[in-house]
Amino acid sequence: MQPSYTNSQTLPFKVAGHAGMRTTADGALVIKPAWPSERQFYELLVRDQGLASLRPFIPRFFGSLPPSTHTLDLDDGMSGPRRRNESIILENLCYGFIKPNTLDVKLGTVFSDPFTPPEKVLRNQRTARATTSYATGVRLTEFQVHSNTSGAPVCTPKSYGKALQVHELAAGLAQFFPAACDRDPESGRGESLGLPHRTLVPVLRGMRDTVVRIREAYAALEMRIVGGSLLLVYEADWARAEEGVKRMVSWPAGNDDHMDYCQVHRxxxxxxxxxxxxxxxAPGEGPDEGVLLGLDTMVKLLEGRIAQLS
Incomplete structure (x- = not known):
């Protein structure tokens, strides 16, 4: 039976960089307005065993909603404004986090598909060359980092990442991974943003290792992800993050279902x-070099931040 939701049964998904999405009342699932092509990809992912190695690194898919249940007019920069008249149901990657810090990293060097009008192809090429995308395969977009004092998310807009130059990427990533000093014993407070070093460094190492595994899985496939992103989420609550780091020692090495393990064991x-x-x-076209370049860049950036903190 196909699931069904109305707006009265869902809530706005209040995470930077995810306009138009809604979440179920319990927060476990998100409902994302989508074009048929995205739904078709998720359906292919579920049934095609050739994509099995990539599944642990993509949100779990729970079906779609009928057309017109949710609609949203958006311009994706490739085909112009279109009405997304259906929605897909996905796991909420922020579910289980008390204070999720989130960063959306646009991957790849090409941002046009075979159906993109020529004028938009040229515009997208200019944008890629004017930002960090063309040289590195990554562009930072919106991100949020929770304040240690107010507990509220501090949001950085897409314009920040779009203005960064290649040599500024490391500093940009550091803005998303700020390091706080240990809490003052009298006030119980630390710096306004960030986890303490003892917690942040293991988190960075775990994220770095995951990107390496994503890179290995994607390099073995012949496909093209155009306009896709790498979503990074980590816990900003000091106590919950420290508990999670302690659980990382029992993280099963080589387990392809390690992302499920992350959720179950927090x-x-x-x-x-x-x-x-x-x-x-893209059978016969070889690996997607632009996205692989972006994943390589992310590994280097995470390793660089680890080195700074270590």
Missing amino acids: LPFCVKLVDFAHTRM
């Missing part, structure tokens, strides 16, 4: 590929 981070409206299989 590890302090999550890293997954998202946004597949312009994804296609």
Whole structure:
């Protein structure tokens, strides 16, 4: 039986970079307005065993809602404004986090698909060259980091990442991974943003290792993810993050279902590929070098931040 929801049964999904999405009342699932192409990709992912190695690194798919249940007019930068007249139901990657810090990293060097009008192809090429995308395969977009004093998320807009130059990427990533000093014994407070070093460094290492595994899985496939992102989530609550780091010592090495393990055992981070409206299989075309470049860049950036803190 196909699930069904109305707006009165769902809530706005209040995470930076996810406009138009809603969440179920319990927070476990998100409902995302989508074009048929994205739904078709998720359906292919479920049934095609050739994509099994990638499944642990993509949000779990729970079906779609009938057309017109949720609609949203958006311009994705490729085909112009269109009405998304259906929605897909996915796991909420922030579910189980008390204070999720989230960063959406746009991957790849190409942001046009075979159906993109020529004028938009040129515009997208100019944007890629004017930002960090063309040279590195990554562009930071919106992110949020929770304040240690107010507990509220501090949001950084998409314009920040779009203005960064290549040599500023490391500093940009550090803005998402600030390091706080240990809490003052009298006030119980630390710096306004960030986890303490003893917690942040293991989180960074775990995220780095996950990106390496995503890279290995994606390099073995012939497909093209155009306009997709790498979503990074980690816990900002000090106590919950420290508990999660302690559980990381029992993280089963080589377990392909380690992301499920993260949820069940409340590890302090999550890293997954998202946004597949312009994804296609590309038999005979070889690996997607632009996205692989972006994943390599992310590994280097995370290793660089680890080195800074260590």
